[in-house]
Amino acid sequence: xxxxxxxxxxxKKPGASVKVSCKVxxxxxxxxxxxxxxxxxxxxxxWMGGFDPKDGETIYAQKFQGRVTMTEEISTDTAYMELxxxxxxxxxxxxxxxxxxxxxxxxxxxxxxGQGTLVTVSS
Amino acid sequence: EIVMTQSPATLSVSPGERATLxxxxxxxxxxxxxxxxxxxxxxxxxxVYGASTRATGIPARFSGSGSGTDFTLTISSLQxxxxxxxxxxxxxxxxxxxxxxxxxEIK
Numbered sequence: 458x459x460x461x462x463x464x465x466x467x468x469k470k471p472g473a474s475v476k477v478s479c480k481v482x483x484x485x486x487x488x489x490x491x492x493x494x495x496x497x498x499x500x501x502x503x504w505m506g507g508f509d510p511k512d513g514e515t516i517y518a519q520k521f522q523g524r525v526t527m528t529e530e531i532s533t534d535t536a537y538m539e540l541x542x543x544x545x546x547x548x549x550x551x552x553x554x555x556x557x558x559x560x561x562x563x564x565x566x567x568x569x570x571g572q573g574t575l576v577t578v579s580s
Numbered sequence: 581e582i583v584m585t586q587s588p589a590t591l592s593v594s595p596g597e598r599a600t601l602x603x604x605x606x607x608x609x610x611x612x613x614x615x616x617x618x619x620x621x622x623x624x625x626x627x628v629y630g631a632s633t634r635a636t637g638i639p640a641r642f643s644g645s646g647s648g649t650d651f652t653l654t655i656s657s658l659q660x661x662x663x664x665x666x667x668x669x670x671x672x673x674x675x676x677x678x679x680x681x682x683x684x685e686i687k
Contacts, residue, residue, distance in 0.1 A: 494624075494678075502616075502624060502667055502678040518675050519581075552623055559612065559630070564676040566614035566669060568635065570623040 459483045461553050461571035468577045474541045477574045479553030481534040490556035491536040492567055493527060495549040503549075505538070507556050507565060516564075543578045550575050582606050582670050586679035592687040599655040601682045603668035608648045612672035615644055615653045618681075619664045627666075628653065658684070 460482040469475050481489060492507030506517035506527055515527045526539045536553055550573040556565030583606040593599045603613065611631040616624040626635040628644035631651055641656040655662055663686055668679040 501681045502618075502669075504669075504676055504678065516674060557629070559671070562673075563612055564671045564674045566612075566626065566629050566671045566676070567616075567624075568626050568629075570625070572623055 459489070459555055459569045461555065461569055463551075463553060463571035463574045466575040466577065468579065469543050470580055471544055471578055473543050473578075474539060475543060475576050476537055476539040477551045477553075477576065479536040479538070479571050481536065484534075485531075486529045486534040486536055487531055490558065490565060491527070491529065492554050492556045492565060493525075493538045494552045494554060494567070496552070496573075497546070497549040500549075505551075508536075509558070509565075511558070511561070540576075543576075545578050548576065548578045581675060582609060582673055582677065584668055584670055584677055584679035586666075586668055586682050588682060589680070590683045590685060592685050593658050594687045595660060596657050597687075599658055599662075599684055601653040601655075601666055601684070603646075603651040603653070603679050605649045605651075605670050609670040609672035611647045612670060613644075613646070613651050614669045614671060615642075616667045616669065616678075617662075617664045618667065624667065655684070 462480040493505040508515045528537045552573045554567035554570045585604045587602045613631045615628040618624040632644045665681045
């Protein structure tokens with residue numbers, strides 16, 4: 458069974474960058490489609506992007522294009538999400554999740570989730 | 581981009597009663613619709629995919645229905661552990677957005 462392990466919390470200043478990690482257990486990271494979803498305090502879920510192994514590409518939500526990078530480190534089975542030029546509105550819990558694709562032209566629903574990493578952006 | 585709209589925003593239900601949650605897509609998503617449950621301080625949990633297929637380990641009191649643009653999640657007899665926020669998500673197209681959520685609270 459897949460487990461996604463995320464650690465605690467980060468505090469960053471406006472304008473800085475944050476790199477959130479997601480350790481995969483029970484599978485290799487290359488066998489999975491890892492996606493990132495964030496949730497601002499008291500708000501709903503916001504899909505940020507995810508890796509599509511069929512095309513070998515990472516697809517980002519338009520809102521985050523140019524500011525986010527999602528990568529994988531094969532040697533440690535860890536996925537990363539780096540968000541740049543942080544602002545207060547980026548304060549949120551950032552979740553990684555595994556995606557399931559059901560058709561050639563569909564996107565993904567998310568079955569396994571990490572416990573989330575709280576990123577606080579404050580001066 | 582497809583927009584998902586959930587209603588109502590909050591649903592007050594007594595334990596043992598039935599809860600019906602709605603999700604509408606701005607254009608057809610076929611049956612490519614998932615439902616998630618989120619309790620305070622926890623990550624979301626997948627409940628239903630393919631509009632009506634329960635995920636592994638999800639009790640039979642949860643049932644999903646619908647196709648195209650209109651979907652329903654029904655909880656047949658609410659248990660104390662079911663009070664939570666529920667989100668729908670379409671995955672028929674990119675990006676795969678979530679609805680804004682329905683909070684199910686104790687009446």
